[in-house]
Amino acid sequence: MALSGLTIDYTRTQRELDRLAEFSSVSAPAVGRVMLSDADMAARDYLKSLFADAGLRVHTDPAGNVFARWIGAEPSLPAVVTGSHTDAIPYSGKYDGTVGVLGGLEAIRSLQRCNFQPRRSLELLMFTSEEPTRYGVGCLGSRLLSGSLEPSRADALLDESADAFSELRQRRGFSGSLSDVRLAEGHYHAFVELHTEQGPLLERDGLPIGIVTAIAAPAAIRVTYTGEGGHAGAVLMPDRRDALLPAAELALEVDRAARGSGSLDTVATMGLLQVHPGAVNGIPSRTYMEIDVRDVQLGRRDQVLSHIEELAMRIGARRNVEASVERINADPPAQCDPQIAATIEAACHDAGLQYQRMISRAYHDSLFMALLCPIGMIFIPCRGGVSHRPDEYSSPEAIGAGVEVLARTLAQLAEIAP
Ligand code: HGY
Ligand code: MN
Ligand code: MN
Secondary structure (H helix, E strand, C coil): CCCCCCCCCHHHHHHHHHHHHCCCCCCCCCEEECCCCHHHHHHHHHHHHHHHHCCCEEEECCCCCEEEEECCCCCCCCEEEEEEECCEEEEECCCCCHHHHHHHHHHHHHHHHCCCCECCCEEEEEECCCCCCCCCCCCHHHHHHHCCCCHHHHHHCECCCCCEHHHHHHHCCCCCCHHHCCCCCCCEEEEEEEEECCCCHHHHHCCCEEEEEEECEEEEEEEEEECECCECCCCCHHHCECCHHHHHHHHHHHHHHHHCCCCCCCEEEEEEEEEECCCCCECCCEEEEEEEEEECCHHHHHHHHHHHHHHHHHHHHHCCCEEEEEEEEECCCEECCHHHHHHHHHHHHHHCCCEEEEEECCCCCHHHHCCCCCEEEEEECCHHHCCCCCCCCCCHHHHHHHHHHHHHHHHHHHCECC
């Protein structure tokens, strides 16, 4: 679609990204913005002001998902949606997720500036809590929108201070029932998410755009080992039931299981390990860990996951500690819609940008939006493939290229008003 006069003000988007990064629980250059924290609430107010300044109709649902809509000529038609998340794991960077929200906003503004009139409404969605940090479950907002998480289970989620989501969201002003969050299939026409690649391939190949074909299947389990604490000096070795040793052994076995799957597409790590009492002269009495296992192939992912669960129990028994294993989530992979991928491809041609098709190994809210409507994802390169770190970086020009492809894709999907 010809969009004469389309310009992307990526310096403005960069300024907005820089401002957004200031809403953080940790000092720059790191960013920390856990869902519904003070930093997150301040960031939400800032973003909603930007959405309103763009003349979008803004509302928030009981889960804290924020919707900003540009009403199209035929408002009753299912809308075309873009968006991502702005929560951030502790000590991460300023681009993960935020490029999709502020880049999505600039894509909409760029279409407004060139007098494009959408037939379908265009909606910008900022999902509550894509990161699993607070409750251990990622994509809380898009899971609830797509019916992939029971509202009662979501409300009962407890964070590490045993604060339930139901309590926290009420205190933060997100009242109403989570049962009202779910959207009907067909509510949306298409969803397209702009995101940094969070990997090295685009930069390595010198390409500005990635067209995502599939999103890997994420799973996570939690394991607890309970042994016997005691004085690190006084208890003799044969009398110990040290709960850290099975955790250490399991961490190595998790790594071995992923490397031994026969495919580079299998990845696994023990990303979280808590030791109680956590004193140098106290024998660990309890360890709590969370393990992340992913693969683009569901069967292989499940095989490795079950193997790790069995190992966790076996190691606990052999080391004479109590073991408990619980699945946090085990989601299927998502396929991106070939039509939308072709639309993104055409947008790349119109923008004169090279691209490659690729898999997303990180999960995104798109994984769950795929349960609601056809999805597409646009990747931009990130320096060194780094993400979830303070030195995460994508250049304003790279962001601008992604926003232009997104704007052209959204225009094509929303169609021109008759
Ligand atoms: O973990 C992920 O893949 C996402 O960045 N939350
Ligand atoms: Mn992330
Ligand atoms: Mn992300």
